[in-house]
Amino acid sequence: MSDVALDADAAQLAVEHCYEQGxxxxxxxxxxxxxxVDRFLAAGGRSADDVIGHMPQLDRTVTVELAAINAAMAGCKPEYFPVVLAAWEALMNxxxxxxxxxxxxxxxxxxxxVNGPIRGELGFNGAGGVFGPGFRANATVARAIGLIVRNVFGVRPHELEQATQGLPGRWSLCIAENEEESPWAPLAEERGVTGDAVSATLLRTCEYVDNRxxxxxxxxLADFADTIGRSGAWIFRHAMAGVVxxxxxxxxxxxxxxxxxDVAAWLAEHAGRTTRELARAGKDHSTEAGVRFxxxxxxxxxxxxxxxxxxxxxxxxxxxxxxxxxxxxxVRYFADWSGTPVAIRREASHE
Amino acid sequence: MPNAILDPTGRGAGSVTSPRGGRAERHGDLAGLRVGLLDNTKHNALLFLEEVGELLVSRHGAASVSIVETKANFSVPIDETIVSRFRQACDVVITGVGDCGSCSAAAVADGINFERAGIPAAVVLTDAFTVTGRTMAEVHGAPDFEWITTEHPMASLSPDEVRERAAGLMTQIVDTLARVAS
Known part of the structure; x- marks a missing residue:
């Protein structure tokens, strides 16, 4: 890199070109x-043509190569690509x-x-300011997922993407678990995947709890149960949430x-509202399928x-x-979470 | 020669699905025809469709409502198996109500699939989803596909308001299902 004259004017033109293409x-x-992109593909260790996602309603397909192009555009380093692939796989599951x-x-x-030693090796933040911004690995891996959805599936705002407002932090919520200061085993390890792994789902909201x-x-725990039990994001008979x-x-x-x-059991038992409280919001009646009314x-x-x-x-x-x-x-789920982490598979040269 | 900037979409600039025809034949009226209803599970959708079905029979000469199905996944267009069942069981179909992001797009795709299978289809979306409906029609190679638009929202209406809404759309629905292309 050092012997290449950096042409900022050419770089600006190239950036504008990308904007113009949408x-x-x-x-x-x-x-x-x-x-x-070849460096991404080498780091990912998978065939460029492998299909890693399909959206049946649009008949559009994500290949490893298209994921690599979008990860590169998102600002990832090639060595992040195995994390992008694992995150994508976890989400598609x-x-x-x-x-x-x-x-x-x-x-x-x-x-x-993200769990495992890869957090430190690639610089994923799991400590202060974990929900960002400020850290390239966290920011660009999450952004890569958003670009794949936008560009490969073609789900773009105002067109096939119909978010009324959208969740703040959309396409930027990638965090490392703070394994070093956690009293518990790593999240993925408790779920059966030791070492480098990704766990993922879609969120409907995030809500901060300050209790000192x-x-x-x-x-x-009662403070968390109260937040989980709020009616605002609760639309079906039950809703699911977790806590970071x-x-x-x-x-x-x-x-x-x-x-x-034990934490999950306590929160699940205590989070909720009385029928009277839900009635104030017009959400007291529910059926097995369908929304509350x-x-x-x-x-x-x-x-x-x-x-x-x-x-x-x-x-x-x-x-x-x-x-x-x-x-x-x-963290309140959009739907549910499988509870199944995906191992991050790196090329042999990195292991 | 600098390296080219790669396209991240996999579809190439300006590529669109080439239009594929398929508007089902109409008969000018609905006399003696069997009506199918495809409910997309959204709140008030089934009530709306049932009301339309009843009115088609009681006031517009349709023979009966002969098939009513509820989609297993409102986000995904129906497959060939379901289209075949409707082709066996009915002569025209009403589907909707598209009042969410993915279900509106999928309802448009359903309508296109029914038309290609020879079944005239009336698809109902609320007016908040016009752009996503049009985008989906383009994706499915039927950029000019027409559907029926009703005022948003539908999900929060009372049962009486839903019936009123259905009655108010009957002229358009009958026209969509029966009008012979000029």
Whole structure:
């Protein structure tokens, strides 16, 4: 690189060219050329023609090569490409992306969580400011997913993408788990995938919880249960959520003997609203299928759980952020989460 | 010679699906025809379709509502198996109501598929989804496909309002299903 004269004027023209083609999400793209994409393909270790995604309603297909072009344009380094492939695979495995998720009026955002030594090697942030911005690996891997949806599936805003407002942080929610300061085993390892792995699903909302007010684990959990139980994003009989805990909150809970499953069980049991409270929002009546609507037949003081009984194992409980305050994030799913991480497969030369 | 900038879409600049024909033949009226309803599961959709079906029979000479199905996935267009079932069971079909991002686009694709199979189709979308409907029609090679637009929203209407809405659209629906192309 150092012996190449940097031609900023040519670079600007190339960036403008990408805008003119309609490829950009609004920010400048790195113009992708074959030599650059070849480095991505080498790092990805998969055949360029491998099909890694299909959207049946549009009959459009994602290949490894098209994913590599979009990852390059997003600003990824070639060595990030295995993470992009794993994140894409994890998302494509989710029910939320098989239907109309990418086109939805909800404007859902993928949440991508990275585990394993690759976090440090590639510079994924899992500590302060984990939800960004500021870190190339986090920002560009998430952006690559958004560009694949936009460009390869052709799901573009105002056209096939119909987000009413869209979720803030859409295409930028890629975080590393803070394994070093987590009291629990890495998220993916608890789910059966040791080492470098990605867990992902689509989110409907994120909501911040600040609690530096108690050392009682049940009081702390009650604050999260209250946030999970809000009616605003709750539209079907049940809704699903998880929590990305700060190290301080996670350590408090673990110190009181709570493992991930205990946290999930407690939150699932306590998150919800009474029928009377839901009636105020016109959301008290629900059926097995279909959305909530006003009804008059239920006991007003009856408690309606947000999380479906039995769904506790797929509440995502992760740890990320700085060890400097009791601030955590409730992450509410667009639909559900399979609970199945995808291993990041790197070329042999990197192992 | 500098390296070319690669296209990230896989479709090439300006490539569009080439138009493929297929508007089903009409008969000028609905006398004696069997009506099919395809419900896309959205709130109020089935009530709306059933009301339209009843009015087609009671006021416009249709024989009966002969098939009613609910889509398994409102986001994805129906497959050939379902189209075949409708072709066996009915002569015209009403589908909708497109009032969300993916279901509106899919309803347009459903209408195009029915027409190609020889079944006149009336597709109903709310007016908030005109652009996504048109984009989907282009993707499916029928850029001029016409559907019926109703005021947004539909999901929050009361049952009586839904019936009113259906009654108000009957002229357009009958015209869509029966008018012989000039």
């Amino acid at each position: 490829w950009s999400d609004g920010l400048p793209l790195v113009p992708a050329t074959q030599p650059l 989710e029910r939320a992306t098989k239907g109309g998720g990418w086109q939805s009026t909800s404007g859902p955002a993928p949440l991508i969580i 007010h108690t050392t009682d684990p049940e009081q702390l 805990f700060s190290p301080e909150h996670a350590q408090l809970l673990a110190g009181a003997g709570f493992g991930r499953a 006003p009804g008059t037949d239920a006991e007003p003081d009856g408690f309606q759980r947000t999380v479906a009984p039995g769904a506790e194992p797929t509440m995502l409980i992760a740890v990320a952020g700085a060890r400097n305050a009791g601030i955590s994030m409730v």
